[in-house]
Amino acid sequence: MHSIQVHAAPDVFEVKVPFENVSTSATNCFVVVDGGEALVVDTGAPTDEGAAVLEAALDELGVDRRRATFFLTHLHLDHAGLVDAVVPAGARVCAGEVDFAAVRATRAAAYFEETRRLFEREGLSFTDASGFARYAIEPQLFDPVRIDLAFVGEGDELRVGRYVLRVVETPGHTPGHLSLFEPSSGILFGGDHVLFVISPSIALFPDGVDGLQAYLDSLDKVRALGCKRLLVSHGEPRDDFAERVDWLAEHHVARLREAAAIVAAEPGLTGEQVIRRIRWNVPHDRWEDISFVQRWCIVTEGIVILDHLADRALVRRELDDRGVWRYAT
Secondary structure, eight states: OOOEEEETTTEEEEEEEEOOOSSOSEEEEEEEEETTEEEEEOOBOSOHHHHHHHHHHHHHTTOOTTTOEEEOSOOOHHHHTTHHHHSOTTOEEEEOHHHHHHHHHHTSTTHHHHHHHHHHHTTOOHHHHHHHHHHTSOOOOSOTTTTEEEEOOTTOEEEETTEEEEEEEOOSSSTTOEEEEETTTTEEEOTTSSOSSSOOOOOOOGGGOOHHHHHHHHHHHHHHTTOSEEEOSSSOOOSOHHHHHHHHHHHHHHHHHHHHHHHHHSTTEEHHHHHHHSOOSOSOSSGGGSOHHHHHHHHHHHHHHHHHHHHTTSSEEEEOTTSOEEEEO
């Protein structure tokens, strides 16, 4: 079997679509079936192995791809990468317009230079800034014209047989991250919003919006939903998700305090210097030993932290004569 039933009423099946990433080895995609109808939550990463696993699972469950609805929590490679391989032409795919616009913006001509300059202003070298800016450009994962792309947002409803699932906007990991809530069972398909295996990374939001505050507000929203079961996109589900939500909020507040304390102890540091002094959860003592992708994640989230502190006047930053931010209290 390529799927396992993880809930009844509604019937929900989990498909582990393989993909080796920094801290995970698969994306948990979900299929909700009722009354001959099906809803597929995320598709997984674009590999031949992953496509074969997902296709086999859908076949076993008797899912008619032409009639099914596909829902994407967000547009990262490991969640939306198999749309063109699995979704037939004209089939309905529901996604967030905010993420769609954000991904498209990364491919604009000016994006690379703007992002490189952002990293350079935090004190990164031209080489590192260029590498990170290039990595931030999102690939086009599917042809939006080929499918029936429907933008959904807060409060929109998706029907599967007798069940109605409600879209919940949970920005943070991406600017337009979406979750899906089934009120009668209390199931939340949370994507990468709340994970147990890792603390989800927070994106740099367009136009300087405070992504960390958006994430903290989203955690409050999930806490207030009355969720009885959280189905996560990576790792195994656990019953103590309410405690995990609290832990994630406290974890980010602790990081904010740590960064502010570093600035207070050593005023005049660049953003990169502050970020490298934060105690990140990586199994390396030397910065150079951390993989490129992990360093990109660390630097991006570090900038998110510094932006939050600066926006709330908890730290002060000024450009030096080289055009680099220097931080002080």
